[in-house]
Amino acid sequence: MSPPDSSRPRSDKNGSERAEHLAGLIMALARREGMKAGDRLIEQRLADALDLSRAPIRLGLKALEAAGLARGEPHRGFVLAKNPTSIAAQPALAAVRRNEQVYATIAGDVLATRLPADVTEAELMRRYDVTRAELQRLLxxxxxxxxxxxxxxYGWRFAETVSSPEAQAQAKAFRAVIEPAAIAQPGFALTQEVIIRLRERQQRVFEDEIEKMTIGEIFQSGCEFHEEIIRGAGNPFFLEALRRVNSIRRLFAYRSFADRDGMRRHVxxxxxxxxVLETRRYTEAADLMARHLQRPLVAGLS
Amino acid sequence: MSPPDSSRPRSDKNGSERAEHLAGLIMALARREGMKAGDRLIEQRLADALDLSRAPIRLGLKALEAAGLARGEPHRGFVLAKNPTSIAAQPALAAVRRNEQVYATIAGDVLATRLPADVTEAELMRRYDVTRAELQRLLxxxxxxxxxxxxxxYGWRFAETVSSPEAQAQAKAFRAVIEPAAIAQPGFALTQEVIIRLRERQQRVFEDEIEKMTIGEIFQSGCEFHEEIIRGAGNPFFLEALRRVNSIRRLFAYRSFADRDGMRRHVxxxxxxxxVLETRRYTEAADLMARHLQRPLVAGLS
DNA sequence: GATTGTTCTTTTGTGCAACAATATACAATC
DNA sequence: GATTGTATATTGTTGCACAAAAGAACAATC
Structure with missing residues (x-):
């Protein structure tokens, strides 16, 4: 119909989109693990942690070096050049992949119900100007x-879980059911190591990182905390259910504002x-969790 | 390595695999709806119920006619030729699609841990002799x-939800949490129509169909019942969580034997x-549900 | 007025071949 | 002994042309 519009260049000439993405993953991991400047970045360890092999890790490391965030000596591997900070604060890695943007756009459009519940792939391809392959990965x-x-x-249907305006309250109600129940499950237990690791991380967030973290990161950290706890029930169904709720809550999170004080209290x-968990008073812990989840707090943040 | 084995014929000459599949969907629907011989099969209505358009429905109807399960007059549409019975009992439609078999085989292999947790697509393609496209749809x-x-x-990882031997007990524990809780949610309500429809269906199963149904069908009917109930909470997170558990329980179901008496009690x-639900005594109903879910019963059947 | 028959358009799946990314194994280096 | 460097095999992705499936609109029939 319309003139054969010279479509957007197939692949922009930034050679290393993937590499920067990997670099971001590595930095995020380093951050979560509380690594400091000077710590070694051991390929195999990173590979294991990210469920990848060394080849892609290495790409990421080179990108980190190019961005000045890591230093490498031949045969001696790489070392963190700076204390890892928020990825968002690293302009050198800011080449957020195009797909991320499209993802975010779609999410926004769905939340604002600018999209119908039922859509076809072709519609989406036109609307967001992506290739079929890209779109399919997104979908x-x-x-x-x-x-x-x-x-x-043909086509896809968005879940009512997102499109409905009450979704947030519903997510909360659901969590208020499963999380305390998970803790109250007969076999519930957390190893000492897990508790220590969680405490360290929360402490770190509490003491000095809250100010530096983006909303997304704070949210992510909260999710990981709760997921780690619920994992203690030893029942993957609880964990998986929570993961799903969280992946949807994440969509809302970007709309919520940062209330650092509320977050402090939260942490x-x-x-x-x-x-309480450490002393194995699980009934009490379940109770505490229930109250924790009822608190109003920042919209959409728990 | 091995001689270039003349691979399995691309597409066996059964022209209408898809059509038979659609026919099966239509019969299953007719069955669920309690239709009888002589009832009209209205294209648009079927299309709406199956989330399809009339074109594929029509294919299915023609296949049904070919199989002698429906009769059609020009310009007068199709009519059920027999009371719809178990699809399994319809040899004419027995051309269960190859993919179903592969699916079942994979499920079996996973349940019996004959497959490693991590697999690559190529591995699976070789092992089950399917094309990439087929495999991708399955995956x-x-x-x-x-x-x-x-x-x-590369590759995929099977969820521990299936591979673990305790999965069944865990699914049960999870349901025992969410189902009663859903009923106990503040806004819980079921319309009179829903209750009536459910009652009809259960009654039908109870009175004369249990004997004729396959394990899979009985299981399916149970799932639908519970899902319809939980939907009353008006919170899609509960519903979706139950759906997921059920889709995994379905895998186990095929291994369980048929205890018709246990099922009767169950229904x-x-x-x-x-x-109880009809009289809106929801606390009591939640209780009843909790007990219902605790009952040992047939392995894997609730 | 509802339903079916027919036709036309749009959308999606498929197979293939070149290409890119990832995994693996082993040698080299600290 | 652990880690990095390198080479090679394996695996997955992409774009394209073509075939098949689905959807939509409207006429024909009951």
Missing amino acids: DRIAAEGWIARLPG REHLRLLD | DRIAAEGWIARLPG REHLRLLD
């Missing part, structure tokens, strides 16, 4: 996160919960 | 059901539950 990811599903014929509750 | 479906997930690099409990 697969979204499907895995549980907010879109294939229709039997303090996490620490308190850990204390 | 997508399995991923949607939640028991496999893509790894960041009777469903009917009792409906009575």
